[in-house]
Amino acid sequence: MTVRAPASTPPLLEVQNITKRFPGVVANDRVNFTVRPGEVHALLGENGAGKTTLMHMLYGLQAPDGGTMAVGGRPARFRSPNDARAAGIGLVAQHFHLAGRHTVAENLALASSPFWRPTRQLQDRVGQIEATYGFELDLNARVNQLSPGQQQRIEIVKALLQGAQLLILDEPTSVLTPQEAERLFTVIDTMRQDGKGIIFISHKLDEVMRIADRITVLRGGAVAGTRNVQDTTTSELARLMVGRSIDTGRQARTETAGRVRLTVQDLKANRASGEPALRGVTFNIHAGEILGVAGVAGNGQAELTQVLTGLTEPTGGSVTLDGHNASGLTVRELFDRGVVHIPEDRNHMGVVGGMRITENLVMRRHRSRPFNRRGRLDWQAVDRHADDAIRDYQIAAPSKHAVTRELSGGNVQKVILARELSGKPGLVVASHPSYGLDVAATELTHDLLRQQRDEGASVLLVSEDLDELLKLADRILVLYQGEAVGVVDAETSDRETLGLMMAGRQVAQGASA
Amino acid sequence: MLPFRLEKRGVPSAGLIWGVSLAAVAVAMLLTGVLFAFFGVPPIEAFRTIVERTILDARGLSEVVRRAIPLMLAGVGLTLAFRANFWNIGAEGQLLIGATAASGIALFSGLPAGAMLPTMLLAAFLAGAAWGLLPALLKTRLGVNEIITTLMMNYVAIYIVRWLINGPWKGPSLGGFSYTERFAPEAVLPTIGTTRLHWPTLLLAIALALFVAWLLARTRFGFEARMMGESPEAARYAGVNFFKTTLTLILVSAGAAGLAGFGEVAGIHQRLVDPGSLSLGYGYTAIIVALLARKNPVAALVTALLLGWVAASGDVMKISLGLPSQITGVTSGLVLLSIIGSEPFLRYRLVRREPARTPSEAI
Incomplete structure (x- = not known):
């Protein structure tokens, strides 16, 4: 049903060999991709695959170190988001940039209106967009009283008012309910028929298959492959996303694990905002065992580590440590019982930067x-x-x-x-312990965790790096939307299986969808 | 693009901190000079007169120190609170309540001479601490912003004092005047010679500064309080008990302000008087004292002397120069502004921009 422009029209956006380096890491390595008018082009990849960096360069937030961009066939070089907007590129960020206490009209005026009497003509212009895309905005409502889905629509209208021909949607469904996501997909369909280009950034396989025309998969900063949606499957995408299983150099535990040290039963916890983050998770860890926790960011891993280390109180379920009830203990009490924590945010939580x-x-x-x-x-x-x-x-x-x-x-x-x-320590809770570290420091971290296991400690290792989990863990727990999809044996598991489980698929142990 | 850029510094050296702070004070004085000029007084002349009558004159100097004492006590207390990121703006109220408690003991306890002053001191400390306790409880238990609550408590204190001196504690022998009876001699602090310099309070302030410095540097409590101030998130991770630590620090911080109130009633006024004449905004100026000292309790003794000098020079302005003494308030404000404005110089340095190598710098 896709309406494609004739092949002779230049692509809305053409990116060639674009490269971006940060100290010690190549965030984008000679990335190529194009967006045609009337096309939804998905950028798929794990966290850290380079999606965000690419998006920043497309929107003028960062300058590439190499490569070229062309918009509508003309070379483009953005020094700021203003340049990108002038070239017809709009961004709907994952976290909205709206003034919550102001009205919808005021927020829209802020983006695109003349200096004098900014809300004049707004009604007409918004009315046209509403008619085209089949939704309604209450211009006089205050933004902070609207649902995330409604706020997202304001962001889309904002970009359209600014004349965007190419819209970048960054993880647009991450804040939406399934119903709101469906409505967003309808809007995207309409924009596609309208000849606009959409870059749909996501790590969710299903929704990418549902909405995209073409899919470019990024892995480790480079393009792992570009596929037309009708020529591919979720399994293939999962494989492209996580890479082929290579020799992970795993060193199995020297002896079988000892008695159960930690038992977590039907554990529930909320986010700081009050919505449920853990919806009843059950697992255990033995002495002398590393339990990996896999999952796409935001599926409850952070809350799990916080509850186990005493930073967040659980709202339900139980935690048993060495045979004693340990739910609801304070950070100090848990630390005194041998629970140590290598936190995710090492610079702000793990150390006090201003102290010696x-x-x-x-x-x-x-x-x-x-x-x-x-x-x-x-x-x-x-x-x-x-x-x-x-x-x-x-x-x-x-x-x-x-x-x-x-x-x-x-x-x-x-x-x-x-x-x-x-x-x-008795229980080591390690959250993304090698994230952002160089090879040597990563190796040291891994060696130390293995050493702890071999000396009889239990290790809970949360990571988004599947290689790290497959290399270090004895068993891997996969979390999806606050629930345990399953626990697999790391020895017999592979990246593809884990990738599908991370997308919420129940996978029989060892099978590959 | 400017040929310079800002670069983050590591820890600023003591020399840098002193240099930048002195420069900030110099800027404030320069601006005060401009103000003098607007009033038609030649600035150099004005400063010369002020220095002659305050620093170079023994009696004037005693007035400087006399005014520095409450600033020292309250300011040292505030350095502790500020280090732990507890923004106590309520030293004024804590001072007034301390003065009230001391006056209550002096007027109505009938204690023997030997026990009188120590009891007044203790009462002032505890009353000040209690005045800080409510905001501390509201912050730790309900997350209420302490800046607002401590500030509001100041007004409550002011009206309590006004009510007492106009009502139940009003001296019957004074006719229409709104203050209490004079304290008995055993409830009055000794002074040096004929000056108004109540020296025991000065010693108390110095001892308190050393005590707070020791607390911060040497004790588990100080370590945890500093952790709370530097990074609340890391402090939570480290298992710091925010409730206990906050309550302890407010006890010392607000108690110290209470002691300042004790000094004012027992050393100067010898009775409970109107809040306007009792405090002269010492509790607010103490905030400047603590910030100018960069939250260092011992340095607060020095900055208190500086702000004490500003306060004392108000008298000279009024009497010798015919200037409104309210200019001292402006000067104090300018000092605060220039300290805040000087903060970036401690955290950043200007460096010449190297020629751009890659387009990546143009973010």
Whole structure:
């Protein structure tokens, strides 16, 4: 049913060999893709595959280091989002850029109206768009009283008012209910028939198959493949997305796991906003075992680590640690029972950037001897501890008294690992422990986690890097929308299976859809 | 594009902090000079007169220190609260309530001479602390912004004092005047010679500054309070008990302001007087003292002297220069503005931009 423009018209957007490097990482590596008028082109990829960087370059937020872009056949070079908008490119960001206390009309006027009497003519122009796309906006409603779906429509209208011919939708369904998503797809269909181009950024296989004409899969910053939707399957896309299983270099545990250390039963927890994030998750971890947790970001992993480490109170279910009830304990009580935490946000939660390395190496341990002597801190003991940790973990620091903010990412992680793993923990909760680290620091992190397992600790390893999970974990729990899709044996599992489970498919162990 | 760009610094050195702070004060003085000029007083002349009558004159100097004492006590307390990211704007009210409690003991307790002053001191400390307790509870238990609650508590304190001196505590022997009876001699602090310098309170302020510095640097409580201030998220992760730590720090911080109130009634006025003449906004100026000291309790002793000098020079302006003494308020405000404005110089340095190599810098 797709209405395609004649092949002779130039593509709305043509990207050739576009490359973007950040220190230590190539975020986009010679990426090619085109968007034709009347086409929905999906960009599919895991987190960190380079979707966001590509989007930023298309919208003028970042300048490419190499390659060319052409809009409507003419070379384009954007220095700012204004340039991109002038070229007819619009962006509907995942998190909306709206002034919540102002009316819809005011928000729209802010985007596209003359300086004097900005809301004049708005009614007419919005009316045309409403008529074309078959939805209604209440111009006088305040934005913060509208649902996410309605707010998204404001963003779409905003882009259309600015004359967008090519719309970038960044993970547009992530904030929508299924019903709202359906309505969005109707709007996208209409835009397609209207000859507009859509770039649909997503990591959800099903919806990409449902709405896109062509799909470009990004993996590790490079294009893994471009497919017409009628020539491909979700399995093929999942494989392209996660890559072929290579030799993961896994080192199986030396002995079979010991007794059950942690039992999680029907665990429920809410996000900070109050909506449910965990909807009844059950699993256990043995002593001497690494349990991997896989899932696309935002499916409950963060809340799971927060509940297990005491940062969030569960709303239901139970946590049993070493045979004792451990639900609802505070951070301190859990830490004292041997639960250590390598947090996801290492710079803001894992360390205090403005405090010294010595201080960061003892925080959480500063309450017990030898550092705490009846309320007074023994700084000599703290310094000695820092000397040991800096030597044992090879922390590259200008001085042990330097502030932690001055350290590189890898060394910040070493500070955290040194602190958390130094006291013979029982349960290690590690959240994306190698995210953003270089190869050497990643290796060290992996070795340390394996070492903890071999010494009898239980490790809960949350990661979006399937290779990391397959390499380190003994079993892998897959979370989808706050529920456990299943637990698979890492030895006999592969990326494809995990990829499908991460999309919510129940997959029999070992089978591939 | 400008040929310079801002680069983040590491930890600013002590020298840099002093240099930038002095420069900030100099800018404030320069702007005050402009203000003098608007009033038709030559700025150099005005500053010379002020310095002569305050710093170079023994009695004037004693007035500077006298005014610095409440600023020291309240300001040192505020450095502790500010370090933990508790924005106590309520030192004024805590000071007034401390003064009220001390006055209550002085007027109605009938304690023997030896116990009188220590009891007044303790009462002032506890009353000030109690005044800070409510905002602390509201913040830790209900997440109510402490800036608003501590500020509002100031007005409650002001009206309590006004009500007392116009009503139940109004001295019967004073006719129409709205203040209490004079304290008995045993409830009055000794002063140096004929000056109004109540020296025991000065010693108390110095001891308090050293105590708070020790708390912050050497104790588990101070470590956790600093962690809370630097990064609440990391403090939560580290298992810091926000409730207990906040309550402890407000006890010291607001209690210190209460002590300042004790000094004013027992050292200067010797009775509970109208809030306007009792405090002269010491509780608010103490915020400037703490911020100018970059939240360092010992440095707050020095900055309190500076702001004490600004306050004392108000008298000189009025008497010798015929200027409205309210200019001191403007000067204090200018000092605060220039400290806040100088913050980026501590965190960033200007560096010459290297020639752009890649287009990626043009983000």
